[in-house]
Amino acid sequence: MCTHTNLKGSVMATTPHTVLITGTSSGIGLAAAVAAARAGWRTVATLRDTTRADALRKAAADAGVELDIRQLDVTSETSVAAAVDGVIADHGRLDAVVNNAGAGHLGTLENDSMEDIRKVMEVNFFGVLNVSKAVLPHLRACEGRLITVTSVGGVIGQPFNEAYCAAKFAVEGYMESLAPVARTLGVSVSVVEPGAVATEFVNNIGVDLGAAVEAGQYTDALRRYIDRTSRQFLDGSAQTPASAAEAVIEALHADRPAFRIQTTDWARAFVGSKLADLDGSAVQGLTAAWVA
Incomplete structure (x- = not known):
């Protein structure tokens, strides 16, 4: 039970607020865990496989902060319950939770198996719900906040990302619907929408981009998509995980965080093109150029 019933502004040093973050082995999750600890939060950094926590421990040591590192598999209700009960x-x-765990996927409907698609949904959508459902009673007790890292792909569908974007669309729709309900009981709900984050695309989609991609009749379009997208990650235009994590920390500290938070000006413009596109023609014209 919370001794302080309201989470606003800066963290109180005398009674550290506690945040649980999923998917902290690398990328935004790792950066957010270290940044939250540096900002004064008691930070529970979770990951599916704790043998992969070396980079996280090193980053915490380099920053001079302590993390409470725990195992949590978002796809397992038993694992989620054990981790939350332990915290x-x-x-x-538990004052705040950051749903960050997720996995990329590159493919298209004709070539993907239904099992492939279900796995993407299990991690990126149902995993978020598993964690959110388990923590909501504790967030209610603290009038805390639930923050979910989604993607600009949760607003705009992107070629060869059908399953991934479908999962992120589902998360955004669920959280957008949940937000006003949770607010009646004092819980703030937000989604954070990064664009390209350095190393994330190449390391997290399960495809060797250096190898020839064979996708049947879609091969040429897929190669054009990979060429176009890889340039974002190789030309320095992708933001760093630490930069993206800043939006998470801002959402933790803001008096009234926005529901939808983009992490760069590019992401704001990209998402804005969809929200102003009533008939879908602008978005289709934009993304079609990536594979044409």
């Missing part, structure tokens, strides 16, 4: 038992409160 409450050890720290007595």
Whole structure:
């Protein structure tokens, strides 16, 4: 039970607020965990495989902060419940949760198996719900906040990302619907929408981009998509994980965080093109050029 019932402004040093972050082995999750600890939060950094925590531990040591590193597999209700119960038992409160765990996927409907698509949904959508459902009672007790890292791909569907974008669309729709309901009980709900983040695309989609991609009749279009997208990650235009994590920390500290938060000016413009596109023609014209 929270001794302070309201989470606003800066963290109180005398009673550290507790944040749980999923998917902290690398990327935005790792950067957000270290940044939150540096900002004064008692940070529970979770990951599916704790043997992959070396980079996280090194980053924390380099920053001079302590992290509470725990195992949590977002696809397992048992694992989620054990992790959340452990946090409450050890720290007595849970003021904020950052759903960051996820996995990329590159493919298209004709070539993907239904099992492939279900796996993408399981991690990126149902995993978010598993964690959110388990933590909401504790967030209610603290009038805390639920923050989910989605993607600009949760607003704009992108070629060869059908399954991934479908999962992120689902997360955004769910959280957009949940937000006003949770707000009646004092819980703030937000989504953070990064664009291209350095190393994320290449390392997280399960495709060797250096190899020839064979996708049947879609091969030429897929190669054009990979060429176009890879340039974002190789020419320095992708933002760093630390930069993207700044938006997460801002959402933790803001008095009234926005529901939808983009991490760069490019992401704001990209998302804005969809929100102003009533008939879909602008977005289709934009993304069609990536594969034409």
